[in-house]
Amino acid sequence: MNPAIHNQSSSFAMAIALLRRDLLLVYRRRSDAVTVLVFFSIVVSLFPLGVGADPSMLRLIGGGVVWVAALLSAMLSLPRLFSSDFADGTLEQLVLSPQPLALTVGIKCLAHWVSTGIPLALMAPLLGLQFGLDSDALWVLSLGVLVGTPILSLIGAVGTALTLGLRGGNLLVALLVLPLNIPVLILGAGAVDAAQSGLGAGAHLSLLGALLIMTLIGAPFAAAAALRISLD
């Protein structure tokens, strides 16, 4: 038996190890993740202060406001997806890994979603309460954010990969990625509206799910290609 065989870990083990490493980094650098959540709650809380406290109006805009804030918060956390790996040379090692780069990108997006998307989805209904959303709408809001944020992470990965190493890259990412996220916003906010008016949010959420599947198939490959270009 060749001793080297034991040391060759499978693609699955590599993926798990990478996910573990990324989540450990987020855990050791908790303040970054918390900042995003604080930003989220502050942006949402600004709206009632700005537009006045008319309950019917707040109920009308609530879903949309929480969604826009979630979009901006996810955007705020995008730079940490690749930039520190790019700066310290880890990204080169990831590109040289025998495991497909698209899978690596997918794992990094998964870690980003777990550390950003899931907390946002958990916080969204709490913030929705400020706008007097009823419990159905709150469920739909939370579920929508849960399904929508991985799309934001994946599309964001393409944007950040393209702008790695550029000056003013972070602003450029926002310009590149925000327009692409419009369908997510429309479907997500639409789902909350539909739930509030009693139409049922099934159609919106299904479309959001379909969008997630499409992004899941395409975005990792696009981001992997972009990473190779950025490193060249």
Added chain:
Amino acid sequence: MLKATDLLQLNNLACVKGERLLFSRLSFEIPAGSLVRVIGANGTGKTSLLRIMAGLSEPAAGEIVWNSQHTRLSRSEFLQDILYIGHGSAIKDELLPAENLMANCTIQGEAFSEPEVHAVLEELGLGERLDVESLSLSAGQRRRIALARLWLTQRPLWLLDEPFNALDAKSVEQLCLQISRHVREGGICLYTTHQSVDIASDRQLTLPLDAFCQPAKAQSEHSGLNGLI
């Protein structure tokens, strides 16, 4: 795994950075057991050459053949045979030294147990820093963690870009010994350095990049060759 028949061929490589041609018509053959020092002044493309060989950048022309297979066509097999350490140490501030080393190995598909990793780090003089986050380590200590992979790996082809940077005298000596052990066992090591180091090896080659640079003017071509001599 190391094989006595390993052979790396560079065929007619050319590299263009921006508008500038760094080198062209670079052909070189490196058999198993060779220690190759890539030499050239700053900006002659030493790093670019190593990055091209690792497949991080595309050559403007030419090809790299590893054991008579084009690396572009059999990339995943080639990646399992190379170990590239560039300027970046790939060390995360938030992780412990052993976590960093294990993560870097696992990313490359080589898994090692914690005792193995600890043993290597202790050998490299990091024994007392094993339970502190890498944030508090010096540049040389980080470099040692990155280079510790060389003590664990089974891969035949090492591409080391300025491996001696930031290392103290003892670490330089340890690294030289490890590299000479690797080439003695039939591995291949390409490295760049501006320091004068003495690595014992039977087959020492130098790859002078100045010889493959084609300046725009014939005049400067002469000065390039003179610089080499």
